[in-house]
Amino acid sequence: MPAKKAKKATKKAAKRKVAKAVKYSYDFGDKTDGSAKLRELLGGKGANLAEMARIGLPVPPGFTITTEVCTYFYDNGRQYPKTLAAEVKASVAVIEKQLGKKLGAEKNPLLLSVRSGARESMPGMMDTILNLGLNDKTVKALAKESGNEAFAYDCYRRFIQMYGDVVMGVQAVNENDHCPFEGALEKLRDEVGVELDNELTAANLKELIKRYKAIIKKRTGTAFPQDAYEQLWGSVSAVFNSWQNERAILYRQKYGIPAAWGTAVNVQAMVFGNMGDTCGTGVAFTRDPANGEKVFYGEYLINAQGEDVVAGIRNANPIAKLAEEMPHAHAELVAVCKKLEKHFKDMQDFEFTIEDNKLYMLQTRNGKRTGLAAVRIAVELVKERLIDQKTALLKIPADSISSLLVAVFDPAAVAKAKVLTVGLPAGPGAASGKICFTAPEAEAVAAKGGRAILCRVETTPEDLRGMIAAEGILTSRGGVSSHAALVARQMNKVCVCGASEVVINYGAETLTIGNKTFKNGDDISIDGTTGEIFAGSVATAPSEVDQVLNGKLKAQDSYTYQMYDQVMKWADKHRKLGVRTNADSPDQAVSAIAYGAEGIGLCRTEHMFFEGDRITYMRQMILAADEKQRRAALKKLLPFQRKDFTGLFKAMGGLPVTVRLLDPPLHEFLPHDESSKRELANSLGVDIDVISNRVHALHESNPMLGHRGCRLG
Numbered sequence: 001m002p003a004k005k006a007k008k009a010t011k012k013a014a015k016r017k018v019a020k021a022v023k024y025s026y027d028f029g030d031k032t033d034g035s036a037k038l039r040e041l042l043g044g045k046g047a048n049l050a051e052m053a054r055i056g057l058p059v060p061p062g063f064t065i066t067t068e069v070c071t072y073f074y075d076n077g078r079q080y081p082k083t084l085a086a087e088v089k090a091s092v093a094v095i096e097k098q099l100g101k102k103l104g105a106e107k108n109p110l111l112l113s114v115r116s117g118a119r120e121s122m123p124g125m126m127d128t129i130l131n132l133g134l135n136d137k138t139v140k141a142l143a144k145e146s147g148n149e150a151f152a153y154d155c156y157r158r159f160i161q162m163y164g165d166v167v168m169g170v171q172a173v174n175e176n177d178h179c180p181f182e183g184a185l186e187k188l189r190d191e192v193g194v195e196l197d198n199e200l201t202a203a204n205l206k207e208l209i210k211r212y213k214a215i216i217k218k219r220t221g222t223a224f225p226q227d228a229y230e231q232l233w234g235s236v237s238a239v240f241n242s243w244q245n246e247r248a249i250l251y252r253q254k255y256g257i258p259a260a261w262g263t264a265v266n267v268q269a270m271v272f273g274n275m276g277d278t279c280g281t282g283v284a285f286t287r288d289p290a291n292g293e294k295v296f297y298g299e300y301l302i303n304a305q306g307e308d309v310v311a312g313i314r315n316a317n318p319i320a321k322l323a324e325e326m327p328h329a330h331a332e333l334v335a336v337c338k339k340l341e342k343h344f345k346d347m348q349d350f351e352f353t354i355e356d357n358k359l360y361m362l363q364t365r366n367g368k369r370t371g372l373a374a375v376r377i378a379v380e381l382v383k384e385r386l387i388d389q390k391t392a393l394l395k396i397p398a399d400s401i402s403s404l405l406v407a408v409f410d411p412a413a414v415a416k417a418k419v420l421t422v423g424l425p426a427g428p429g430a431a432s433g434k435i436c437f438t439a440p441e442a443e444a445v446a447a448k449g450g451r452a453i454l455c456r457v458e459t460t461p462e463d464l465r466g467m468i469a470a471e472g473i474l475t476s477r478g479g480v481s482s483h484a485a486l487v488a489r490q491m492n493k494v495c496v497c498g499a500s501e502v503v504i505n506y507g508a509e510t511l512t513i514g515n516k517t518f519k520n521g522d523d524i525s526i527d528g529t530t531g532e533i534f535a536g537s538v539a540t541a542p543s544e545v546d547q548v549l550n551g552k553l554k555a556q557d558s559y560t561y562q563m564y565d566q567v568m569k570w571a572d573k574h575r576k577l578g579v580r581t582n583a584d585s586p587d588q589a590v591s592a593i594a595y596g597a598e599g600i601g602l603c604r605t606e607h608m609f610f611e612g613d614r615i616t617y618m619r620q621m622i623l624a625a626d627e628k629q630r631r632a633a634l635k636k637l638l639p640f641q642r643k644d645f646t647g648l649f650k651a652m653g654g655l656p657v658t659v660r661l662l663d664p665p666l667h668e669f670l671p672h673d674e675s676s677k678r679e680l681a682n683s684l685g686v687d688i689d690v691i692s693n694r695v696h697a698l699h700e701s702n703p704m705l706g707h708r709g710c711r712l713g
Helices: 003-020 036-054 067-075 084-099 138-146 149-166 180-192 202-220 228-242 246-255 306-311 319-325 327-344 371-383 389-395 398-402 411-416 439-447 461-469 483-490 544-549 559-574 586-594 605-609 614-623 627-652 674-684 688-698 708-712
Strands: 025-028 062-065 112-118 128-132 263-269 280-285 297-302 348-355 358-366 419-422 424-427 430-436 452-456 472-475 494-497 502-505 510-513 516-519 523-527 532-535 600-604 657-660
Touching (some): 025 084, 036 112, 036 327, 062 084, 067 228, 067 263, 084 263, 112 228, 128 149, 128 228, 149 180, 149 202, 149 228, 228 263, 280 306, 297 306, 297 319, 319 327, 327 348, 371 389, 371 398, 371 559, 424 483, 430 439, 439 452, 439 461, 452 502, 461 483, 472 523, 483 494, 494 523, 544 559, 586 627, 600 605, 605 614, 614 627, 627 657, 674 688
Parallel strands (some): 472 494, 600 657
Antiparallel strands (some): 025 062, 062 263, 112 263, 280 348, 419 532, 424 494, 430 523, 502 510, 523 532
């Protein structure tokens, strides 16, 4: 190759090499590299810290180690890219220069926090380290510079506890064991006669630190590290390792977060809410996450660190009280709320710390919210001209609309009730009633004006009458697409399914959860929105939307209905598809029209045969010995079907109706248990063997194929 060409090729190779160089550390603060657009790389927390710094909010300086490092970490035997150490050291130097402090220095030491930050928020699933950089020497410097020895040693004991737990693995041996650090803390409090951690003196805390170090040495055989960079890398590795801890894996599976995304690590200069009465920490929302109201909502603690609020170590104060204790900080936070919403165009959930009356922002993210809140926030953000209608519709999960249409438990009543267990929330709403184990029992309770909860291991089409009669349905098996869930949603019935801790004994007629056993007729309550199951009867509040549509409440008197109506109008304006309903009876058709259906997409005729005497005539038809008996039974069924279809067509007023002919295997209309077979045999005057033989003869190996096709032929 000629020298000229070789030189050109070398230059190209050099360019390619430069292009391949990857940046693993992004600074934020006075110098900010990232932004909200780099969420995939910086994670939600890192991207939003950078964004807050960019829009001028008071963010302590720091840097984010990218999600690419997490991927590299797991792909390369938990090793780091070769260039990362130098990048981290350079990023630490940026913080040191900005604050005039130095990591590990015996004078004016820099202290850091190390937190996880996945692309999607995973609250509480991964690990956090605070006060990194403290050791036996730097703690003395912190005490001298703060003029508060107790504060300095409190920070040190917190750091040792977090680091010992998260990095060095000093934890409870099993679920019945006590956290060794918490045990030592409680023992010391008892010895010195105080109730709260912040009542411990500097001398007490020094003694506690000795005990913590001894615990670490005994459990691990290793001394607590004194080198600040050793602490830093231990903490970074612990956060990356926590991406694959049990609770993080479970959370990702539940919410469909890919493991390949990885987490970022955020390293940030510490600010202290626990230096005294001019300091504090809190978690707040720009709107009420329960109902969506535009109010400053949250909690805070004076003289505490952020983990104290989340952990519930002390009862936190409502954020409104901060206006009395720290009016300037409260006013700043109100201004921050407005700025965050205007910028992110959504309700924000943020963490803050106040150090010596100065406010610092530690995190912001789109806040989790109830269904009601999701609808209200979306509607009001459009009114405030922050988002458009299409964006609002995309911000509302479909099940949020469902939550507006069903009865809910009264929050005051829920606060007094005891949650027995939690199943899968399959049919939104709230229901209380008598435990019934069979469809006839549920019908009998309803016939007397009572409320029933049909409790089954799993439901079949034979249970339909009981499902219609019951206020709610509870199953111990089956998922959110099971028979119970599908039918319950169509009928707007409250349903909790797949509650695996529920043990149903049909023979003994008992329902057991843990050590508590309920009998047939006992009261129980289920929340189909949360999956929670309660003992006894819990008071409910009816859906305002349902009341308006049924003429029991005026639309102008219900803001909930007005929001619902607005969202539905937007959906109608922007949708491309028609909307039809599943309806098998005139009542269902009337309800569907009220909710805006444009026709019936599927009317399943088999569901018409389960109400009242119809099932008896249907069984007579199936068990008929000859054509004459069969026609006699069909003659009794015909008026019912005529009446149903007349009612359906009248309700739909000329809108399209799709009818499915009788589809399921005929054995599903016959009883399966011996007592029901015997009862049917007696009512029809036939031998029980006739019924058993007919069930066996009609049984199909693959009932999912259906019969409608061949019956059409």
